Each structure stands twice: as structure tokens, then as C-alpha cells.
Amino acid sequence: MKSVAEIFGIETITEDFYKHALTHSSFTKEHELPETQCYERLEFLGDAVLKLTISDVLFKRYPESREGELSKIRSILVSDNTLAEIAKNNGLQQLIIMSKHEEKQGCRNLNSICACVFEAILGAYYLDGKFSEIVSYIEKTFEPYIEDVAQHFEKFNAKAILQEYTQGQTKKTPIYTVIKESGPQHKKVFEVEVRYNDEVLAVESGLSKKEAEQKCALAACKKLGIV
Numbered sequence: 001m002k003s004v005a006e007i008f009g010i011e012t013i014t015e016d017f018y019k020h021a022l023t024h025s026s027f028t029k030e031h032e033l034p035e036t037q038c039y040e041r042l043e044f045l046g047d048a049v050l051k052l053t054i055s056d057v058l059f060k061r062y063p064e065s066r067e068g069e070l071s072k073i074r075s076i077l078v079s080d081n082t083l084a085e086i087a088k089n090n091g092l093q094q095l096i097i098m099s100k101h102e103e104k105q106g107c108r109n110l111n112s113i114c115a116c117v118f119e120a121i122l123g124a125y126y127l128d129g130k131f132s133e134i135v136s137y138i139e140k141t142f143e144p145y146i147e148d149v150a151q152h153f154e155k156f157n158a159k160a161i162l163q164e165y166t167q168g169q170t171k172k173t174p175i176y177t178v179i180k181e182s183g184p185q186h187k188k189v190f191e192v193e194v195r196y197n198d199e200v201l202a203v204e205s206g207l208s209k210k211e212a213e214q215k216c217a218l219a220a221c222k223k224l225g226i227v
Helices: 002-008 015-021 025-030 040-061 067-077 080-089 100-104 111-127 131-151 158-170 209-224
Strands: 175-182 189-196 199-206
Touching (some): 002 111, 040 111, 067 131, 158 209, 189 209
Antiparallel strands (some): 175 189
16 A cells, blocks of 8 residues: 555555455456455546546636547547556556466556556545545646647547548548557557558557557558648
8 A cells, every 4th residue: 555655646544445446356256255356346436537537627728629629638548558658657557466367468567457457546546535636646647648639639639530531532431450460468569551542551550459540540641641
């Protein structure tokens, strides 16, 4: 609990909240513990805390933006990639409790698991009566990410930009295809191509299909002179 408090800079009171927030379901199954003692319920709560806080920040920051624009920015900010990056940067993934099998498979560093644990800790702090403190933490921690999206929105929104362009030209949509997968299960690299009008516009790689597709879309947009 001392480590959690050091990472988030917020005092922890009820130990079980944080213990459950750090526990993967594989550990509860391995040790025949109740399912409620893994992070899943707290992740559900923490996800709501995070989305409410980010929504409030964006609502105030962009008074002229429509709901669709705000939703798009929020989805980028609360994505697994963003949350996992924060968790890994502050060492939270080292505290995750999981089964020996999952550990050997390298699951500790999976973005999906790191993101879930991050949200579960937010939920634990909420239950621990630290709502105002965790809101302040979220606002401070996500500020550079909000700035990055503001300055490079086309990088994150490239798929939508490309699709809007191609549909405006021919009413056809770009087609993304995974052409190669490599690396171990916990750190796979996906190579994706994007094709439009039977022409390959770009080929890019990423640690997820979504990441590779976004890179492809941005490269295609640049090739077509859209951005």
C-alpha cells in the first residue's frame, strides 16, 4: 500500500480496496478465492470516475465543441494505450498480483491489464473517500496528453479523416488488412496495410492492430495530401 501511495501521491486507508485493485482474476482462480477479490468490479467503478473527470475537463476546455468531438477526444485519452503508458511510466505494473502461468506468459506488461489495474486503483481511491484527491491527480496527469491531442489531433483521428475523404471521392471506404504478425504473445507486432481503389496507400506496424491502422491511416492521409 505504501507503493500505491507513493505512485499516486495520495494516502491509502482501506488496504483491501487496493489489494483487490491490483489482483488479476488468474490469481483468484489459482488460489480459489472469490471472483470479487480481483480488480474487475473496481475497474468498472474507476472507469466511471476517470470518464467523469476527463469529461468535465474537456467540457470546460472546449466550450464551442460538439458532443461528437468531445467524445472522440475522450476516447483517445481513456484508451488502453494511454492508461497503460501512465501505469508503466510510474511502475504500477510491477505491483500487479497474478498467477504464475500469467506471469510466465508476460501478461504483466499487457496494455489491457495495465489499463484495467490503473482504473481499478482509481475506483479504490474513490471508495476510500479520496474522490477530490483522485480528481486532482487525473487532471494533472492527463494534462500533457490533452495538450498532445490538441496539437496533433490528425494523428489520433487519421482513420476518420481518411474515410471521410475517400467516401467524399468515390463513396468507398479504405480497407485495412493485417499482413503479418510477429513476436511473443505478450508483445506481438502487427503489420497492417491500408488499401483504397485497389491501391496500397501505406504499410505500418504497431503493438496492436488499432495502433498499426492509425499509423497506416496517417501515412495514407499524408500521401494523399489530406493533412
